[in-house]
Amino acid sequence: MLLIGLRLDPLDAVLITHEHTDHINGLARLAARLKVPVFISEATLASLPAKKKLPAVEYFRPGHSFQIGDVLVEPFTIPHDAVDPVGFRFTSAGVRIAQATDLGYITPNVKDMIRGCHALILESNHDLEMLRNGPYPWYVKQRVMSRDGHLSNSATADYLRDEFDAEARLLILAHLSEQNNHPQIARLEASSALEQRDATDTRLVVSSQTEPTEVFTF
Ligand SMILES: [Zn+2]
Ligand SMILES: [Zn+2]
Helix, strand or coil, X not given: CHHHCCCCCCCCCEECCCCCHHHHCCHHHHHHHHCCCEEECHHHHHCCCHHHCCCCEEECCCCCCEEECCEEEEEEECCCCCCCCEEEEEEECCEEEEEECCCCXXXXXXXXXXXXXXXXXXECCEXXXXXXXXXXXXXXXXXXXXXXXXXXXXXXXXXXXXXXXXXXXXXXXXXXXXXXXXXXXXXXXXXXXXXXXXXXXXXEEECCCCCCCCCXXX
């Protein structure tokens, strides 16, 4: 946020999807620094290492919406190898945004939650060939590819081509693997799927682990 000239003080909360290290590293320090509550499920909090104990916590339950200021937050269950993993849908002033990363496949419930959104942040984790031929141990490869793992570029492309409602004006591909993916490959697969879907009004953005994504205004 600082890199793109945004201040941290307008932040009201931190929301946690699940307990995997890539999602909670630095959480305790961040929450202490921002002095804002961390919204988290009870099971996810219980599974955090003891040193991650947080100053202020608000519990949510998947499937039960709650409010942060004027934003309605709807956490929904996703299939992933964590204790209580969720995606989020946010609604405010008639704008609806959904985020779903870290999921092995797109369940019917996830499809319901991401339908009709104005912006979509969707996982495009790995290229199957790169993963198969890459350096990960076999059991990790199996984990990533499983129904509790991560969405591949082609799984995301299949969804976009066959089921995407083309409502979103913005589609952000997220959670790309550094080892097993390349931004151009992810972009190519998704953009050709969008073309086949005739989703010409949907702008495609590929997010990065090392650079901030631009700010979008609705
Ligand atoms: Zn995860
Ligand atoms: Zn992750």
